[in-house]
Amino acid sequence: MTMFKSMLPTVRKKIVIKLGGSTLEGLNRAFFSNFKTLQQEGYDIIITHGGGPAINRELEKQQVSSAVLNGIRITNEEAINIVQSTLIGKVNPALVGQLNEAGIMAIGLNGFDGQLLQSEYLEQDTYGFVGKVTSVNTQLINTLCANHIVPVIACVGATVSGQALNINGDTVASDVALAIGAESLLLVTDVSGIRIEGEYQEEATPSLINQWIEEGHIYGGMIPKVEGAMQVLKAGVPSVQIVDDRLTGTVIVPSVNESFAKR
Template identity: 40%
Template sequence: METALEGNELLVNQKWEKGTFVMKCGGSTLEELPDSFYSDLAKLQVEGVQPVIVHGGGPAISDNLNKLGIETHFVNGLRYTSEEVLDVVEMVLAGSINKKVVRRIAQSGGKALGMSGVDGGLIIAKPVQAAAEVGLVGDVTDVNAELIEGVLKLGYMPVIAPIGVGTEGSRYNINADTAAGAVASVLGVHQMIVVTDVPGILKNTGGEKRVLETVTVQQIEDMILTGEIYGGMIPKVRAAIACIQGKVDEVIIVDGSEPGILGRVLSGEKIGTRIVRMG
């Protein structure tokens, strides 16, 4: 009987550097990813590539808050997080979503270990400057790289839910993009992959929308000002920009539904949009 790994021929003949890469995936995108995406992850793992996954879960959090009758609102893109809201955030991110990702990887033949930033002091955080307006939302101050590396050495890909812990033991809701950028920076990863439901950043050229191959952070800001980037694409590109920190010099936005997308990116194929720090 053919296994998912044996049937996945898209990656078999590709060459890529053996090493670690960080992938950030939003909660809504995770729900839509095809089984082949998880098969690709498993194939990469078998080939000696070490994925580290940081995921979000905004829509599922909102759904559960609504079911429980807990009101919430957003301030400048950040969910106001009370203790009551944080209980639900942790339940959804570190619970149902995290374990679903781990299960899907296992079903595809891969090995994954789910954890949140609270486990082993993985993500240390402090209150954001606007804590008075947004509540228990945190900024990352440190990431336990040894813990992530230990999980990788055991042969498992870490699947990380962005809940942070303070030095005094308190919990914080961490933006998934911020958490992913911090993890990538501490691990010394040069490149990070942001998996979304769009093929990249689109620019209207001669009445036709085309994917920009490479764009700088400043060019993105300029395109937002001119209206070339608008609507739902604005939070996506701002999220990607947030990942460029420390040693992370470029972020690649790709469509997770593209066949063999991860292997294609890692093998150097020009696909999606590369956001670079400088021109």
């Protein structure tokens, strides 16, 4: 029996959107309308999020000190309890509530739910209760997407024995994007992408970005963002975008020689 193309099930493309802590606290209407547009264009969307500012406020309130080393928050036993309760108990439900209110069906998840983010310690002696993802339950994500429900994933992993671990938000976003074969990863920040000499760039390649860093056009907090984006690209996600909360910004695609090398 032959099947006509129209009878074949269409595989919907997936986009992972990573919301940073500062962006989370003030999403505007344009974010939700652009989000719906992507859905109408046939994309399944998965959200991952951190919650740095909310965690910092809670740590301060409870007088728990927390240092950052190599961009990773050193997390002791008191701090992991605060990270877990803040992300899962406050930030995640608030975001899910905003999405539902905007008419976007969403459900809050974290590493414990259906073994979504199985994790192990990154370097316990150095970072404490900080984890790295060892496996992602893609079946759970795909099931929700197939039912037009947006998974909203807090960056808390879980060990086999049920210990919560704090995981870097960009790391979770890239791990999820790679696991589900996402077409693109959107890193939502408080700026509209990469700005060179006063102008936002619509597109960039790793070789251009490295040149801009050398020339001093990319500096400060944008350096870790673009370096993270280039790592995700290198790992196999076709495009990474650094965007603002209207979901517009800079698309980073492989350099020509790199894309040929992958074929």
